[in-house]
Amino acid sequence: MKLALFGSGMIVSDMLTMIGDVHNVQLEAILGTQHGLPTMQKLAAQYQIPKIYTELSECLADPNVDTVYIGLPNFLHYSYAKQALEAGKNVICEKPFTLNAGQARDLANLAQRKNLILVEAISNQYFNNYQQIQADLPKLGSLKIIDCNYSQYSSRYDAFKHGNIQTAFDPKKGGGALMDLNIYNIHFVVGLLGAPTQVHYFANIDHGIDTSGILLLEYPGLKVVCTGAKDCAAPVRSTIEGDQGDIEVIGPTNTLEKFTEHLRNQDTVTVDKRIHPHRMYQEFAAFTKMIDTHDMAEADRRMAHSLTVMDVVDAALADAQIKLG
Known part of the structure; x- marks a missing residue:
């Protein structure tokens, strides 16, 4: 390449x-x-x-x-x-x-x-840890609740509050919490479950942009909450809950450094299958292989996922009446 x-x-x-x-x-x-x-x-x-x-x-x-x-x-x-x-x-x-x-x-x-x-x-789709979560989902039994929170107080938010609107908070430039942080949560969920049946976005909107918001995705028998915030902060974590146990990711869904599995009547297991400390390594290794071998089938598979995510984004922005660009 x-x-x-x-x-x-x-x-x-x-x-x-x-x-x-x-x-x-x-x-x-x-x-x-x-x-x-x-x-x-x-x-x-x-x-x-x-x-x-x-x-x-x-x-x-x-x-x-x-x-x-x-x-x-x-x-x-x-x-x-x-x-x-x-x-x-x-x-x-x-x-x-x-x-x-x-x-x-x-x-x-x-x-x-x-x-x-x-x-x-989109880094998380290429992690060994993510692929292991995909493989381990059946252990959790019938999935009931997924909760992803990526809240990080933006270094640009104080300026925004005083009327200095920089790119990260400019709707004309595609800013906002959904597109910056919550997008990782959407990729995380859609990569596991595919397209949701319903999408609702409850956003805190200021100057036409979502400074934070809660995205609700519905699947048959399963409710998903994706929180993204640039105007406040909280412990960043994600949980997948089923009737036989849960998976917990400590930290953001764009690094996925490790996760724990709590299965009923079993000891807690911590999993970390990273092969490189940098979050972008595995995706670029995959891109290089894809390009060097001209693997259009793999590129098409990855693109199908990205298009599903963009459909969710469209539905969320429409639901919150946010217009970008």
Whole structure:
């Protein structure tokens, strides 16, 4: 995989700390704005990235680049991914995949027509710990309640309260608690259970954006609560409860460092099957294999999951009467 990085913010900087551990990844370029040029120069020097671009067309014309990683603000995902696909590049796009399901399906259809790999970078779907939870669900018997809470007081919330609306809280730029934090909970649940039968979103809304909210998902015989908050904080944890026991994840659903199983009349078991300390390692190892082998079947399977998540997002935003973009 010959990779160009789109963006030079926190997510790209974080990704760069582990990408050297992923087999068969060659960093070719980094793209950003003139304003971000000093940061890009620093990253390029630190991680031996040979080319820096401030013009998208020039980056996409680079014959040495076969894949782009989009680590830009949410509202730019669709347009940059579309242009990259049209230029014949495989695309790895950060979460949330797009601002709505229509945009996501447009990109998926374009990737199919171009015979290109298009995947959403959503870490929890690739963890060994997550796959073990999937395998262990039957141990819990009939599932009854799932409760996921990812509440984290935003460093930008105080400014927001005083009228300084930055990207993380800007509805025009795809901000808000659902798209930033609760999206991980949605992926966690949908990856286990598929599409829900009903979606309701009860949000605390200020200046047209959800600063926190409770998402209710209904499945036959099962109720799911997903809480995401940027205006308050609480212990971050998730529980899956069945009539034969429960699984508890301490910490956010985007790291899933370990989990415990409490089964009826059995000792508590703690499980940790991580193979790398960085949360992004396993997804990028999977992306590299997918791209190097041109595994369209696997890309399609992953995309089907992302599209289901975007359908849930659409229903949640509509229920709360929130308009993004």
